[in-house]
Amino acid sequence: MKTWSWNNKHLTGAAGLAVLALVLTACSSGQATPAPVASGAAMKSGPIEIVYLQKQGDQQYFVDQANGAKALAKSLGDVTVTEVNLGTDANKAISELDAAIARGVAGIVMVAPDQAIGPQVIDKAKAAGIPLLASDDGLKAADGAAAPFVGFNGTSMGSSIGDKAADLYTAAGWKASDTRIIAVGKADLSVCVQRLDGAASSFGKKVTGAPASIPVGTDNSVTDALNKAGGVITANQGVKHWVVWGCNDESETGVVTALQNAGVAPADILGVGLGAYLTCKDWAAGQDTGNKASLYISGNDVGSAAIKVMVDKIRNGVALPAETIAATHMVDATNWKAEGVVCT
Structure with a gap:
């Protein structure tokens, strides 16, 4: 590290x-092959559950992220997003991951409290045949291959x-x-x-x-x-x-x-x-x-983007992109409302 x-x-x-102009789009980094997480999982129809495991889930950004994920899931139909606040507990991340696998969720999105658990998380998801997406903080397998990622550069x-x-x-x-x-x-x-x-x-x-x-x-x-x-x-x-x-x-x-x-x-x-x-x-x-x-x-943008690519993987067999990068905007006291910042 x-x-x-x-x-x-x-x-x-x-x-x-150089500063990159980012858009909410899926793109490949061209530098590393994503970790092969559940690449052979069968396509599914009907109701599906995706678990969103979040570190510090009470922070406003992650609250917005969960809300964005749920809103997109509702619009897609027959998709349930279950968010879990992991706090900063890596052990809880593993136990909640095990629980999600045990109940047969269709997809897993994780904001890991500690990136060191990456190899364990990736191995467990792969063994269960469940697609995994790293959100916000990247995860790597033991061989250094990165899990598919959604978030920011x-x-x-x-x-x-x-x-x-x-x-x-x-x-x-x-x-x-x-x-x-x-x-x-x-x-x-x-x-x-x-x-x-x-x-x-x-x-x-x-x-x-x-x-x-x-x-x-x-x-x-x-x-x-x-x-x-x-x-x-x-x-x-x-x-x-x-x-x-x-x-x-x-x-x-x-x-x-x-x-x-x-x-x-x-x-x-x-x-x-x-x-x-x-x-x-x-x-x-x-x-x-x-x-x-x-x-x-926007946590909302990241949450909705995560569910979009995950559902596309589960229902249509479309491979999870190596990276899905969200846009950012500089704001201040003069323009924050116009830029869409929700201040709660």
Whole structure:
């Protein structure tokens, strides 16, 4: 697994990845053959059940994802989606997977709490002859072959965030000497590493002499980000300005809240979130906030896309695409409603 690397080596002018224009479409990466999960499963007609096993299923993004999956299932007819909140428990993921296999579900979609269980999950689904789709966080078999995936391109998402943060930083006219970047997220989750590395790389390409970056490892929750940021703030009393980005909206808004609670003015914080489902709350309330922008990702779109390709596999025998990538949009206080962000 890639090691922690969200540091200043990315904040240079070195060549990086170009930002991809993503659409909600199935595409092959061309780099790896998907793990052969239940490739020989027979086509089925009549009522079918698909289980959607989700880590941290109480987070708004995953609530939206489950709702999108169920809405698409209803429109297709005779499709039931059963969502299961796994929290952060990898053992529960395996036990719920076993339970789904035992009752003979037609398809399995999983957002794994820990990517290390990938080989076990893929082997179990394959042995049972049930198609498996990895959602949001990729899963790999023991031989390194990736399971079919639906979600977002992590590096491209990060690049969009870094670009926006760089534009805001340049417009603010701040100096690197009294500014720090906080990059926050789960250090052992590959998609977080991709997002945060992508942000650092694109920021560095647009900003000469970028501020120092401080990586903060969390469990991707608001509470953990808020708590972990406290020590960083205490250790950097001389810093006047802060740039914040994170693996998700929980991470970024948690740090921004910690900064504001510590007395840092919103004008001295440039926070760029990922999700928009939490950053939008300040905008909806008309509050002066350090949450300046967020990359809007729709859990609804991912959930519905997962069910679409899974039902096509189950009923029509169409192979699961290697990757199904969803679109993203940068939003802020001026355009979040027009872009379709639902702020609950």
